[in-house]
Amino acid sequence: MFNRLKNQLDTVTNAGPTQKNAVIRVIGDRASGKTTYMAALARFPHAASNSLIQSITSVNDDGNELISKAQNLLEQGLELEPTDLTANTEDISDYQLSITLNGQSRLKGAGGAPIQLNISCKDYAGEFFSDLLFRDRDPKLADYLEDCAQATGIMFLIDGSAQRKDAEYAAALDKFLKALSNTSQTSQLKRIAFVLTKCELPDLWIKRHQPEQLAQAKFKQVCTKLRAWKSTTKGNIDFFTTSAFGVVGTRFPEANSKQQSRDRGGVTSILQDPQHWKPFGLVSPIYWLCTGDRHQKLDEE
């Protein structure tokens, strides 16, 4: 009888997709593309029928708001407004999304079953990374760090063309990691994903399948800091190339973006062709943050 019960339980657990969860915080400089990344992810436009990603659904109002932003702004050729540094960390939008991958995920132990990645994700205003972190006595900083300490994974977004700010980013990252380790809560942080954005640009697109080399070439000091963190905390790091706007065309792909400005901090662009909008690589870092694994097929999408 016990065997029968056990078999029944097994059947029940095998019926649904394997669930993997993560609490994610997205940090990075102003205009690095954090909210645009989230909006493109939530919108999930023009998925290919043979995509590994079956669906992306928003679970809460904030998540739905991302989809609105994608439709009303990005698809209309407008830039998203900069995210505000809120007075209260409770006011930070908390995007809850559920990403379902079909059964080719090959995750150990999943046995070919679909996987569902459930994330609760907050993207902090760029001001947090570039200003607040350095204002030690500002009470807001403590609030943000406490909020951040709940994260199991961090996505550190950097505009792929902002290599001239390598030293500044390394300093800010250093400050951030030290401050995080000093918060009252024990940090749950296991993984930091170094995510290069705007990789639809020609010189980045060419190297999109070598994210670690590209990151190392352009952001040497940041990589050094991350590796140091890895060795001292036993946390894990990995590198990703992404593009919220993606490219158009298969034989000779072109960036699906129109540049608005370029300076030391990188490039700002708008979506060029909404009818053929297909982001690149957005799910890969999330998969890794949730599972600790990389999936080759996801890395190529």
Add this chain to the structure above:
Amino acid sequence: MGNIRIIGPRGSGKTSYLAALAYWPDQQRRGKKKKGVKLQSLNDETRDLAEKAENIILEGESLEPTTVEGGIDALPFYSFGIEVKPRFQKPELINVAVRDYPGEIFEELANPASANPLHQEFVDECLEESVDGCLILLADWDKSTDKFTSRALSKFTKQMDIHNRVNNLRVAIAMSKCERGELWPGRLEPSIDLFQQHLPKTLATLEQSISSKNLRFYAISTFGVLGRNDPRPNREDVIGTGGTNSVLREPNQWKPYGLLEPLYWLSKGKRLGYV
């Protein structure tokens, strides 16, 4: 896939070279040769250049020289798709992203007193680890040029060393405008007939610092010559908007020489072999 940078003194023909590349597909469509190779512009900047190319190459308008004024952010990024179909092999698709730097940057390398931090940004970007190759374009070959260029390249190779690129950056040196009488016959063996012959100091400086597997010599002609049996330059000088400019003498016989070979080698590290 190749991330490529182009440098060279002012007037060496860097932007004209790129304009000719960008304009090439139009030429191809008019039934010109070079089967086995297809080229496509992949962004607005490159397409703009192709449009300008028509006016420059055919009508003699002068191309605005690329300047340092706007800073490095104002420099365009050109993006090309190249399809090569070697005989008996599958077609090969390569994406090339190219940036050409203002001539002052190169010239300043030769100046020992220079220390403009803004210009250093250009050099840093040129030698970034994600760059696969550098094309250095030269247009003159007299003795003083040899000294000057040799000094500039000596500093350049020092910079390569500082950026740790001496062993992993491909460097192609090209003599541009080789349709000129004295140079045309030397185009087949550029390292001997052009560089050893005319720019020995420069050659020596380069061979000293860069290993032979990462160094190649080329001859390029944006205008080409009139015909197989008529090696006169397909070029005539006209009074254009910025003084005397070169234009194609016979647009219907436009056959540029050697445009793709350096880009291909810089991107792939092997020789372009096709019919």
Add this chain to the structure above:
Amino acid sequence: MGVIYVGDRAVGKTHLALELANPYGQNVKVLQPDYENLKSFLVSDADSTKPTEGIDFRFLEIQAQLPAGSKSVTVDWVDTPGEIWRESWQKNNPDEWQSFLENSRKSEGILLILNPYRETLQGSMASDYSTQQQWCKRFEKWVDFFRYDCPKARHIVICLNKADLFVDNLEQEASKLAFDPNGSAMTWRKRHSYILQKYFRPIQGQIEQINKSTRGLSVQCFITSIYNRPLLELPWIYLASFLSKY
């Protein structure tokens, strides 16, 4: 997001709002005040016995149909007299001036309605309108105000009203600029460029400068007329796109 609807008296804000409230609207509706109330504003505006010196404060609630669904916008409607930039007026009307400042300081969205200038108009009524020079000077005052007194301002929408008076073929122009949620029409950026270059020549440089220099602040230009529904709705659709639903 706080939005203010501003512009001098007699630029036609009331008429615009009234026309917007027309039930045959496509993408934009006026939820409040209702049609009758709006009409009563018109009467009040026309009342010559009413003092013209003060600032009138009203409000509008608009609903716009966007690709992602409908959004409502509540707007503080402020009618300013022409003299508002004069120190003497500000001294003589301190309460109203303070109220105006307070409203403006909270605003993230500013919808500014302007009259056309004399040189673009024909006929005898042209003399009722300010010259290009006066128009530019006035515009500068508004711009300084936005930049220095509206710290929260993110979107400035400038509408050159009464387009029926200075556009040759209004229908044709409107069909070029009309909004299409399916994205087959002009992009917002193209619309702005087109209108900026065609109708805002004298102040084009200034507007471009604002757009370039201030991150997080953008100026978008429109032409409006009560005689053309698609043009009338555009500025509201644009502003509403940036609002949070929740």
